[in-house]
Amino acid sequence: MENLSTRDKKHLWHPLTQHKLNKRQLAIIKAKDALLYDEDEKEYIDGIASWYTVMYGHCNEYIVAAMTKQMNKLDFVMFSGLTHEPAIELSEKLMELLPNNQAKIFFNDNGSTAIEAAIKMALQYYHNHGEKRDTLIAFDDGFHGDTFGAMSASGLSSYNGPFEDFLLKVERIPTPQKDNIDEVKNRLALVLQENKCAGFIFEPLVQGAAGMKFHSAKGLDALVDLCHDNDVLCIADEVMTGFGKTGKNFASDYLKNKPDIICLSKALTAGMFPLSITSCSQAVYDRFLSDEVHKGFFHAHTFSAHPLGCAAAIAGIELLNSPEILERRTYIESAHVSYATIIKTHKNVSQTRVLGVILAIDLNVKMERYGNLRDKLYDFFIESGVLLRPLGNTIYVLPPYVITTAQLQKIYDTITAALETI
Structure with a gap:
């Protein structure tokens, strides 16, 4: 049986993708909380909540139960x-x-x-x-x-x-x-x-x-x-x-x-x-x-x-606005502020900003929205087990509210390492 990435190429047309230049799509087979797993069982931290949607984490049991109950009614x-x-x-x-x-x-x-x-x-x-x-x-x-x-x-x-x-x-x-x-x-x-x-x-x-x-x-x-x-x-x-x-x-x-x-x-x-x-x-x-x-x-x-x-x-x-989610929202913002304070002095950073759970880091290099440097950074993040999608010359983090402290720190460490590759 061919793997999913190979089968994908036969019939699928993906959004925001120039398929003549794109190598392959990463096949995800399951997800839980802030983690995604590919077909080789490698895990990735979803640092952008899959386009800012899964804010309470992937496969959240409370939401799944509510939908299941409704589906049966x-x-x-x-x-x-x-x-x-x-x-x-x-x-x-x-x-x-x-x-x-x-x-x-x-x-x-x-x-x-x-x-x-x-x-x-x-x-x-x-x-x-x-x-x-x-x-x-x-x-x-x-x-x-x-x-x-x-x-x-x-x-x-x-x-x-x-x-x-x-x-x-x-x-x-x-x-x-x-x-x-x-x-x-x-x-x-x-x-x-x-x-x-x-x-x-x-x-x-x-x-x-x-x-x-x-x-x-x-x-x-x-x-x-x-x-x-x-x-x-x-x-x-x-x-x-x-x-x-x-x-x-x-x-x-x-x-x-x-x-x-x-x-x-x-x-x-x-x-x-x-x-x-x-x-x-x-x-x-x-x-x-x-x-x-x-x-x-x-x-x-x-x-x-x-x-x-x-x-x-x-x-x-x-x-x-449950106590647990409010606590994590507050923590993420505080952690973002601390990391932004540290990384803003990096030679390849021109500006940082934080609002709520949104962290943005502007690079002081010119990047095309879908160019080689952007792709290089994206690939570096993926190889490091982190899903981030730079926007122009901006790296941003907008994680699920349920992300753990260790997972958030890994995202920060991966960004710091990526800055050294520019």
């Missing part, structure tokens, strides 16, 4: 014209966590489609009121997904290049830093003045795919306030930042001025099931209420509010 039913208890309970639990201006929950099936629904909500919000607004506002270098609306809002040409002639109209502004808030506010004011803007979409505080780049909460707050003053809806993309990663339940919790629409996925179901949510304020929802049927939000996904995904999300929320 109600596996799936469509969500148009029907409802079910897992969706209702999840909505109730989310309302206890989300910013208090959020009132309604719309279900999708992944992060990109959560963004897609949000953009369509924003555009139709004004259309239902007899206005045509055709412009979105987004940050430079943002990333919001790979469907067309989400891709339009994104600013990373490495993903969007072939499609730029087909995208929605988007005006971009710089992220607010401590020293440029007034400049960015002036730029936003000009964009608002010169365009018919429907929505401002942003990753609050942390731009993930851009390289875990941080920006000012105070500055973002001012931009949201300015948009609200100009009757423009604000959309927070919390697909990456949500569920405790920034130190609070949501990055939007750092803002006084709350977004009108919030997008959630990834850690929502702890990686157990593809599910996403677009939540909104009562005011947004009310704009779709009408005696005219066509003013409803005619947008749907077959697997919306899947009972198994809802069960996983409910269990994850119950774990999120």
